[in-house]
Amino acid sequence: MKETWKFLWQMAILAGLFWGSDWLVRAVGLPVPGNVFGIVVLFLLLLTGVIKERHISAAANFLLKHMVFFFVPVAVGLMQWGGVFYEYGWILLVAIVISAILPLLTVGLLGRALRRRARKKEGESCNPTQA
Known part of the structure; x- marks a missing residue:
C-alpha cells in the first residue's frame, strides 16, 4: 500500500508540473508547447536539487516502460494522412x-x-x- 501511495504522489508531482507549465505557457503566451517547457523546468529542478530523482523515479520508470501506448493515438491519426504520404x-x-x-x-x-x-x-x- 505504501508503494501505491508513493507512486501516486510521484505521478501527482509530474502531472502538477505539466499542468503548471502548460498554464504558465498559455498565461504568458510563450511560443513553446507546455509539455516541452515542463520538461525544461523538470530538468532545471532536478539539476538544482529542488526535486530529487528519487521523488519521481517510480512514476517516471512506469511512464517510460509504457511509452509505446502514448504513441498509438499518433500512429492511428497518421493513417488519415495516407494521401499526403x-x-x-x-x-x-x-x-x-x-x-x-x-x-x-x-x-x-x-x-x-x-x-x-x-x-x-x-x-x-x-x-x-x-x-
Whole structure:
C-alpha cells in the first residue's frame, strides 16, 4: 500500500508540473508547447536539487516502460494522412533521412574535433621541451 501511495504522489508531482507549465505557457503566451517547457523546468529542478530523482523515479520508470501506448493515438491519426504520404512520400522520406543523418554527423565530427583538441592540449602541457 505504501508503494501505491508513493507512486501516486510521484505521478501527482509530474502531472502538477505539466499542468503548471502548460498554464504558465498559455498565461504568458510563450511560443513553446507546455509539455516541452515542463520538461525544461523538470530538468532545471532536478539539476538544482529542488526535486530529487528519487521523488519521481517510480512514476517516471512506469511512464517510460509504457511509452509505446502514448504513441498509438499518433500512429492511428497518421493513417488519415495516407494521401499526403502517397503524394509526397519520397520528399518526406528524404527529409527524414537527412534530418536523422545530419545531427549524427554533426555530433560525430564535433566530438572528434573536441577529442583532438583535448589530446593536443594534453600533449602541449606534457611536453617538457616547450618550457
